[in-house]
Amino acid sequence: MSRVRRTRGQALTSNVRQLILNLVVTVSAVLFFLFVASDPNPQGTWLREGGVLEDAQALLFFLAAVGFFMAARRSDHLKQGQLWRYLPITAWILLMLVFFGEEISWGQRIFGLETPTTGVLSTNTQNEINLHNLPFLRRLKVHFVNYLLITVGLTLPLLTLLHPLKRAVRFFAIPISSLIFVPIFVGTFFMHDYRVYSFEEFGYSPREYSETMMALAFALFAWHGADNRDSLFLIPPRPGRSPAANLPD
Numbered sequence: 001m002s003r004v005r006r007t008r009g010q011a012l013t014s015n016v017r018q019l020i021l022n023l024v025v026t027v028s029a030v031l032f033f034l035f036v037a038s039d040p041n042p043q044g045t046w047l048r049e050g051g052v053l054e055d056a057q058a059l060l061f062f063l064a065a066v067g068f069f070m071a072a073r074r075s076d077h078l079k080q081g082q083l084w085r086y087l088p089i090t091a092w093i094l095l096m097l098v099f100f101g102e103e104i105s106w107g108q109r110i111f112g113l114e115t116p117t118t119g120v121l122s123t124n125t126q127n128e129i130n131l132h133n134l135p136f137l138r139r140l141k142v143h144f145v146n147y148l149l150i151t152v153g154l155t156l157p158l159l160t161l162l163h164p165l166k167r168a169v170r171f172f173a174i175p176i177s178s179l180i181f182v183p184i185f186v187g188t189f190f191m192h193d194y195r196v197y198s199f200e201e202f203g204y205s206p207r208e209y210s211e212t213m214m215a216l217a218f219a220l221f222a223w224h225g226a227d228n229r230d231s232l233f234l235i236p237p238r239p240g241r242s243p244a245a246n247l248p249d
Contacts, residue, residue: 022181063223064096064215067219068222068225070223085172088172149185149188153181153182153189156177192213
């Protein structure tokens with residue numbers, strides 16, 4: 001019993017340290033965002049379409065997809081259940097790949113593809129082969145991202161503190177972000193919702209910064225689950241064993 005308490009105490013201390021670290025990083029990122037967003041003049045290199053931050057977004061979304069794949073591959077919980085339990089985490093992998101594909105305009109710049117001059121894609125506001133820059137989808141995309149950030153990063157982690165919901169998460173194998181990432185998800189929501197389309201007349205926007213933070217949040221979510229086996233499904237580690245040996249309690 002004492003060893004169990006000691007193991008849980010160590011896990012709690014580690015989580016508190018990670019939470020504080022994420023809080024510090026998020027506050028710093030928000031403050032830097034406000035500084036950058038206050039003056040559009042120096043933003044060209046960082047915030048323009050096709051700039052440094054957009055490339056970083058694509059890389060982070062791809063890494064998030066790989067992270068969720070690794071979490072699924074290493075999961076004892078999924079292997080012990082039926083195949084349908086792979087559906088929720090597979091949906092996460094596909095969503096991250098869609099975000100990745102959208103950020104690279106589905107390979108348009110890589111392969112030198114021309115944007116169609118007729119049809120729906122010809123109305124793209126940035127003359128690219130992607131969906132999120134179509135005029136009738138842009139506002140919908142903003143709302144979708146905002147709801148996704150708050151639901152995944154705050155609402156679900158808090159709701160699953162209730163035991164019945166925790167059992168449902170384990171049964172349906174629904175990936176849940178750790179509470180230690182609440183600061184970065186909430187901070188990203190604040191940044192994404194703040195002056196989303198500011199400075200677009202200059203060809204860049206603080207939106208690129210907030211979307212990079214979103215990609216980072218999802219990459220951390222995924223790789224934390226890959227590194228701590230079955231933690232995505234709220235399954236604690238067996239006392240006396242490493243997180244990589246997590247089994248259902």
